[in-house]
Amino acid sequence: MEQKNGPASMPKQHQGLPFHIIKRVNIPIWKKILVYAIAIAGGLLLSGLICAAFSDESPLYFFTCLFKGAFGTERKIWLLLLDAALLLGVSMALIPAFKMKFWNLGGNGQILIACLCSYSLSFFLGGKIPEWLLLLLMFAASLVSGIIWALIPALFKAFFNTNETLFTLMMNYIATGIVLYCRASWISSGSAQFPTLTNGILPKIYNNMLPTVVVFVLLTLVMFVYLKYSKHGYEISVVGESVNTAKYIGINVKKVIIRTMILSGAIAGLVGFFLIARTGPGLSGDTTNNMGFTAIMTSWLASFNPLLMFLSCFFISFITRGMSQVQQGFHLTSNSIVSIVVGLIYFCVIACSFFINYRIVFRKKEGK
Amino acid sequence: MAKEVLIEFQNITKAFGSLVANNGISMDVLRGEILSVLGENGCGKTTLMNMLAGIYYPDSGRILIRGKETAIRSPKDAFDQKIGMIHQHFKLIPVFSAAENVVLGVNNGSGYNLKNAKKTIGEMCDRYGFHIDPDKKIYEMSVSEKQTVEIIKVLYRGADILILDEPTAVLTPQEIEKLFAVLRAMRDDGKSIIIITHKLNEVMEISDRVAVLRKGQHIATVETGKTNVQQLTEMMVGKKITLNIDREQVKDTADRLQIVDLNCTNAEGVKVLDHVSFTAKSGEILGIAGIAGSGQKELLEAIAGLQKLDSGSIIFNRPKKNLPVSFFHKTMGQVIALAAQGKFHYEDGTPVDFTGKSKKEIRALVNDGKILFNEDEVMSLRDKTPLQIRELGVRLSFVPEDRLGMGLVGSMDIIDNMMLRSYRKGKSILLNRKRPETLANEVVKGLEVVTPDLHTPVRKLSGGNVQKVLVGREISSAPKVLMAAYPVRGLDINSSYLIYNLLSKQKKDGAAVIFVGEDLDVLLGLCDRILVMNAGRVTGIVDARSVTKEEIGFLMTKTDK
Numbered sequence: 001m002e003q004k005n006g007p008a009s010m011p012k013q014h015q016g017l018p019f020h021i022i023k024r025v026n027i028p029i030w031k032k033i034l035v036y037a038i039a040i041a042g043g044l045l046l047s048g049l050i051c052a053a054f055s056d057e058s059p060l061y062f063f064t065c066l067f068k069g070a071f072g073t074e075r076k077i078w079l080l081l082l083d084a085a086l087l088l089g090v091s092m093a094l095i096p097a098f099k100m101k102f103w104n105l106g107g108n109g110q111i112l113i114a115c116l117c118s119y120s121l122s123f124f125l126g127g128k129i130p131e132w133l134l135l136l137l138m139f140a141a142s143l144v145s146g147i148i149w150a151l152i153p154a155l156f157k158a159f160f161n162t163n164e165t166l167f168t169l170m171m172n173y174i175a176t177g178i179v180l181y182c183r184a185s186w187i188s189s190g191s192a193q194f195p196t197l198t199n200g201i202l203p204k205i206y207n208n209m210l211p212t213v214v215v216f217v218l219l220t221l222v223m224f225v226y227l228k229y230s231k232h233g234y235e236i237s238v239v240g241e242s243v244n245t246a247k248y249i250g251i252n253v254k255k256v257i258i259r260t261m262i263l264s265g266a267i268a269g270l271v272g273f274f275l276i277a278r279t280g281p282g283l284s285g286d287t288t289n290n291m292g293f294t295a296i297m298t299s300w301l302a303s304f305n306p307l308l309m310f311l312s313c314f315f316i317s318f319i320t321r322g323m324s325q326v327q328q329g330f331h332l333t334s335n336s337i338v339s340i341v342v343g344l345i346y347f348c349v350i351a352c353s354f355f356i357n358y359r360i361v362f363r364k365k366e367g368k
Numbered sequence: 369m370a371k372e373v374l375i376e377f378q379n380i381t382k383a384f385g386s387l388v389a390n391n392g393i394s395m396d397v398l399r400g401e402i403l404s405v406l407g408e409n410g411c412g413k414t415t416l417m418n419m420l421a422g423i424y425y426p427d428s429g430r431i432l433i434r435g436k437e438t439a440i441r442s443p444k445d446a447f448d449q450k451i452g453m454i455h456q457h458f459k460l461i462p463v464f465s466a467a468e469n470v471v472l473g474v475n476n477g478s479g480y481n482l483k484n485a486k487k488t489i490g491e492m493c494d495r496y497g498f499h500i501d502p503d504k505k506i507y508e509m510s511v512s513e514k515q516t517v518e519i520i521k522v523l524y525r526g527a528d529i530l531i532l533d534e535p536t537a538v539l540t541p542q543e544i545e546k547l548f549a550v551l552r553a554m555r556d557d558g559k560s561i562i563i564i565t566h567k568l569n570e571v572m573e574i575s576d577r578v579a580v581l582r583k584g585q586h587i588a589t590v591e592t593g594k595t596n597v598q599q600l601t602e603m604m605v606g607k608k609i610t611l612n613i614d615r616e617q618v619k620d621t622a623d624r625l626q627i628v629d630l631n632c633t634n635a636e637g638v639k640v641l642d643h644v645s646f647t648a649k650s651g652e653i654l655g656i657a658g659i660a661g662s663g664q665k666e667l668l669e670a671i672a673g674l675q676k677l678d679s680g681s682i683i684f685n686r687p688k689k690n691l692p693v694s695f696f697h698k699t700m701g702q703v704i705a706l707a708a709q710g711k712f713h714y715e716d717g718t719p720v721d722f723t724g725k726s727k728k729e730i731r732a733l734v735n736d737g738k739i740l741f742n743e744d745e746v747m748s749l750r751d752k753t754p755l756q757i758r759e760l761g762v763r764l765s766f767v768p769e770d771r772l773g774m775g776l777v778g779s780m781d782i783i784d785n786m787m788l789r790s791y792r793k794g795k796s797i798l799l800n801r802k803r804p805e806t807l808a809n810e811v812v813k814g815l816e817v818v819t820p821d822l823h824t825p826v827r828k829l830s831g832g833n834v835q836k837v838l839v840g841r842e843i844s845s846a847p848k849v850l851m852a853a854y855p856v857r858g859l860d861i862n863s864s865y866l867i868y869n870l871l872s873k874q875k876k877d878g879a880a881v882i883f884v885g886e887d888l889d890v891l892l893g894l895c896d897r898i899l900v901m902n903a904g905r906v907t908g909i910v911d912a913r914s915v916t917k918e919e920i921g922f923l924m925t926k927t928d929k
Contacts, residue, residue: 229798234791237780244774247674248766249788250755 024359035352040315043348047341054337055330062326069325070318082209083317085216086271090295091302091309092216092223093146093267096260099227099304101240102157106168107292109175110149110265114142114272115287116179119194122281123186126199134200139273146269147262149175154261158254172292176285196282202274212274217310219267224306236260268292297346319345371398373435374529374560375420380429382415389415391584392429397529402551402561404571404592407581407604408860409831413564414456416581417531420562421453422446452522453531458514460506466517467502470524485524492523496553497546511659512543519550530554531562536570538660541888541921548574566604568597569889580604605861613868613893616876621649622687624880625671625849630680632666632904640666642904644680648849648880650687653871655895655912656884657920663904664884665769668851671882672766673754684762684849686745692737697761700727703734712739758789765847767839769854769884771831775838778827782808782819785826786841811840815866832863839867843874850874853884868894888917900924 048062070080090107097104118138125134153167183194205211227233239246239256246253275287298316302308323338375397382390389412397403405413418424420431422443430437433449440446460469471485486502493500500516509517515535522530536544551561551574565571571578572592579589580603587603625648632641640663648654656664669675671682693703693712704722706712712720720739722730733739749757757764768774776785787804794800808822815836819829826834835855843850852871856864871894875881885891891898895912900923908923
């Protein structure tokens, strides 16, 4: 970056101000962690004050609720882990694509279509075939449908260089539309809900959350190795960084795009499978809980590093879980308060990167 | 003759982050002189002048103009002080005519009056010897014409201090002559001209005084008449260096790469290669000269398998006649197929016939070097991808013009960049970083790459070190054909000569080297033959030892067939 000190990239000099802004060259890791910690603490504090302002409770109570909501009971802890694991799964679906600078905003659609496919198998075949076969079929159908949903924009990108951002986004709406259509045509009672089915449920190990958590934690570790130590991962990085370099060394860019999106879609499909088969099939338009978008945030926060994603996914799930308790404790009726707080914390975390990239120097104590 | 001091820098310091671009610079500019500001890339020449032009503001120090301390906070302030800067990258609006660009943004009370402006432009042209059609649109102009418009633009704003940032970088020798004549005319008219440059011969030719900067510091300002190239170089680099390229006589050449009648049209439908034919020989450096954008890039990319061609052929000759067959380039299947076609003979000259022989026997024969080729191998590289070319066993290396955009991956470290060409080796799905690490170590040591460690992203290295990493990787495979496009662009003198000598070494080792350059002196000193291109056509292939710069300049602009 240092070489690109063109006029446009330079911070403006204001003679009148008592300080100016200088780009940092290096920042020690402890300082970086400190900046993030301060940002998160600041965001939480600000959120506490806002919640307190809308009710009679004290800001301190905000933190009590937050932690109670996330860690209050054993079940709550398990739910938190489950949420974090699912989010981790979706993030793992997105990062290979993101590393390739293929902006896959279609996580939601890929998961939803996988949910629909595995649900429909249980809906139509449940009870008619052995349970293990049903689960196997649901698993395969989820993966294949996730792959198809991811592959369509990938093929267009590879062969016609269409904009993947809009394409994947639109695929979400198509998926939602198909789910709504199926509901209207399959459910004769006119109910707004798909019925919860009793076939196609994964066996419990300890409880019905542990398998999901284990699967996605393992997946994350595998993804870390895949991206960092495999030839495929290397090709993904090269294509993401510079398509010209990739061509120059003879990487088949089309192939890499398609292969990576198949992987991405398959993982999204896997998440869909677990969403349906974990507790017994039930389906609605918001089964995905918008994780396809939340995972974009967690991926960026972790700067596409799978290991850091443990932190970012856990943190976001913690806030979301904790906030539902805060909402109750503070008697806030509107759901939006959760979004406001999450948004505030995002904002603080993103804003603090300014202090990671730049430092402020006051005029009196000039550097060297 | 004591001239009036027009501008005085006093103790100017300017830092970007931890990088101190200008460190306590004090120097002056006189009225009616041509001052060269000389220094290597990144020594702070442009930064210093940008402070005069109102683009940066100094962290500390004072600028005195006509004896008065002046704060220049914007380009407008600079114009008010009659200072105009012509940047390296022109700032013109392509769809406007020359005159429209000139009057743009000028508010002298008389309003927008194109007719008067054209008259003024005409007067200026007469006075200083310009040639420009004020109604011509910018996008129709050559680089040299655009530069003229930029100069008129600042003159029109009443500048009598002109700063030109690397004005000759994109001009042909003839155009440079014209520019210098104009500059001299302006100086004689009492204007002060500052030229930012790192080309020594131009400094000697045009300037009255030379200010030398090194690593952000002002080393000295000397009168051109009282110095010489060697002394200036030493001031610029800080130590004595020898500026010699060892050019050995060509020996044992063989036709290595035959390019026949290449034609290529780009995405905009412009013909970028027009019936290009030539032969690159092993053990020689073939230089390619031409104004930037004459098809050099497309030509090299076509050979490297990155450019789609309309027609033509690219033939690679691998000298194999009477040499043993090996499994290095050929698989067992290929060996059997070629033997069936009667392509091999035994040492005693009898033709090879494998009928009735087991694979084991054949393997033993080949490994013992008993099977020889009848003829050289000839293969077509046209319409092959870079990977296919490599799979044919053709060791073709390419140092592209855009180092970080094509040759390397900026965010990856040196080891991962070393791996770009070789990461596929082996059957494992995982990467093996051991060999690339050894290679990275060798390159860093051998080419004196300055880097904190092997894990630094190459983007953070300086231009010269980035180039060393790239060239180091490309020559590590002992290439049979080595192509390098502008390999010293942006490099300091030391690094440049290191690269020249690496190319010479490759030539000595028998590679066919193709070198695209812009500095004609270097082309003349380094190459054995020079191919000149203009507008996608080969306008001449000349002997580098006997040709003159002017002849090449003539070929660079030759348009008729």
